[in-house]
Amino acid sequence: MTVFKFALKRSFSNIANLVFLTLFPVACIFLPRGEEWPFLPYGYQYFGIIILFIGIRLAAIILEDREKGVVKRLAVAPISHFNYLSQNLLAYSVILILQCAIVVYGGVLFGQELYQPGWLFLLYVSFSFASLAIALAWISIYRKKDVAFLIYMSLIFIVVVLGGLIIPVEMFPDLLKRMAVILPTYWLGQGLNWVVFGEEILDFLIINGVLWLYTIVFVVIGSTRKI
Amino acid sequence: MAIYNSIRCNWKHEENLVGNEQGARWMKKLMEPYVFVNAWRFLMVGVLIHLWIIGDSMSSSFILILLLLITTSLRWRFPLPIWFVFIDVFICSLYFPYTAISYYGLALPIFELARKGKALFSLVLFSVLFFTSVSSSILFWFFFQALFFGVFSYIAIKNQEEYRLDVDEQRRARYELEKIKTDLLEANQLVSQEAELMERYRISRELHDHLGHDLTGASLALQAYEYVQDPKEAETLLQEVKNRLERSTKNLRETVHNMTPITQIGVERLEKIMQSFYQVEIKYQKSGNMLTVPAYIWGLLESCLKEALTNVARHSNATKVEIDLQVTESIVRLSIQDNGTVKKNSLSGSGLRSLQMRSRSMGGSLAISNRENGFILVCVIPLEKES
């Protein structure tokens, strides 16, 4: 588990990452409630956006490896690509799960009304995995870290708005409403709604299932070894 | 010397190739049939998503599309066995009661079956047309185009495999030929050395047989002459010595005459070629000991000279050719320079290339370059020290 250990260490190594990985999630806990919408406090509505950013920041470490030729060296080292990738992803997942736990249970301690924190935590974890997988697939296209990050950033703006995290989906015109379903952020929004109003557990499981399917699709696409 | 120009152009061309390597590699990647197969697969998923958006099925039926997307991306990443299409069929059949998209989704397994050359099996899936509630005529054409493209890619990929095998075979054959060629050139050199040794041996035996006998006799007779007191006997001995020397002189002359080749070799041969070339004025210089150059090198130099002069006569507008032949202790250098100007659209210089190869096989080099005042060919061959 050497790769795992170092992936954890590297994730916290530079200041920008440290801010992304600790400060932003913690700040989410303290954001106020909305009046009519969103139903959860703003911090919890927008935590999805932060998860997307964290996903690309973590995955960009793999891209950095490729940029600096570490992957080339790993190719001749006695470690398989699968090993390298899975341990990296495991480390990132651990970080993301920890964050989700801090945000959700920190909120509970702080006294935010979160309705069903357990399910909320599960939802964030599912979405974190989907976000990580998408970021992984995204970086497999690029060779330059900055380019990948900047373009992904603009993509996040669009996906977040179109997925209904910033504006409720109900306001969308019909066609956009149906197009929103394609985006993982839509399912996160639906999950957040379920946490507030939901009763049928099956609906929630389907929502999580979809996020897991997205994870599988993008991990399959993103796990190609590029040197 | 237009042919030099053409070779130069070839070099330029190769440089360009290196420059555009990235682009060429991209082009090559795009030309692969597999790219189109994968693009078709993902396009089909795109079509399904489109159908989902314009349709009115439930959000949960979007999972069908996600599942098909997973199988598609798995196919993109790994070569999957043919039975994997059953999973697609199974996923689709689960959704038959809920959404019409599941029927359209069957296009994917139809395509995969056809792509693996099992087009007949995929016809079974067409039977769905009789049970479906959606517009079966459109569905038929949708299936049909999947089948059609599947068969097409099956043929394309199969052909590509065959071509690839064929090309590999030919490449191997070419490498073998090239190897044989270099072997031959080396053998040529060896044979020439061998021949020289044999010739030397023959000469030494000839000299030994014809001259040695008489000269030894003469020498012995002269030694005996010093001890002989009787003048009459001395007279006969001297006469004997004289006879023997005369005979050996005659023998030597005959031997040399017999052994001198009638055909010209070496530098004389080169000079002969120059003399018979009357189209352009030739300025000729030589220096060094020509006899140290072995015969096989002369053969190459002769070919070089011939090729260069032919090129001047055929392609160039030169009026003057300077030829310089230098022999030092370690190398032979032949330089041929003209004052012609560049001419485009020249033929390929296969003759020069084979000369380059021959000189390389002797450890030397043949360089051609274009200067402002004409073309220059320089052939340098190292001389082997006799051990």
Place this chain on the structure above:
Amino acid sequence: MRVLSTIKFTALRMIRNYIVLILLLVVPIILITFFSFILSGVVTENGVPYINENAMIMVLVFQLFGGSIVMYLIYHDLFTENKMRMYALPFNQTMYAFSIMLCGALYSILLGILLMVYSQFVLGVIWKNWFWMIYIISLMAILSIIVCLIFTFSVKNYKIAERLSELYGVGFVVLAGLFFPLPRNAIFDFLGSYGNPLTLSMGAIRDMSLTNTSSAWFQANILLGVIAILFMVMLLLGRRRIG
């Protein structure tokens, strides 16, 4: 003025940087289009269609990020990669830095105007006063460039300077209360009104369209004053690093 001859190439380099184009032109176009779909028919309390308001906000928000390209060019030309080459050239490096700033400002304004043109002719947004809008856009663009350069000059690590410039953009958008309402206290009130270039410029444009000219000029002049002060700061900081 040898620097003049470099302007053409500076402009070309800016236009060729496709990431900036995506971030500052394509994304806002998509967002404006999307919002105009959602918000079509919605009217604010002043009777103005909400898309006008939204398009204005979008154009101004993306001006906050306009300084990044200038920052990038100055950092690469005068601090790192091309530093030696630039200092070997027979021209005034300070003037060169100013020419890059000028180009960047013009480029950023141009992108803003493109957005306005697009929203007017494609989406039917009505801009009441084009000149006032362009004036405010120019102020925002120049301010953003100056702020970015202050970050570049004062922070050793360029990566951190970049993050700070992003924080400047995102932070003021958040402080303007566009994402979520902020708690009401003196500090946030100030940063959500007169302490925030985004709200200042938005206020200036709104007031101008309501023919509330004096208030509009007042807010625009605050921006101008801030630009003047920060320009001095930038000069002081920049003198240590350039020339």
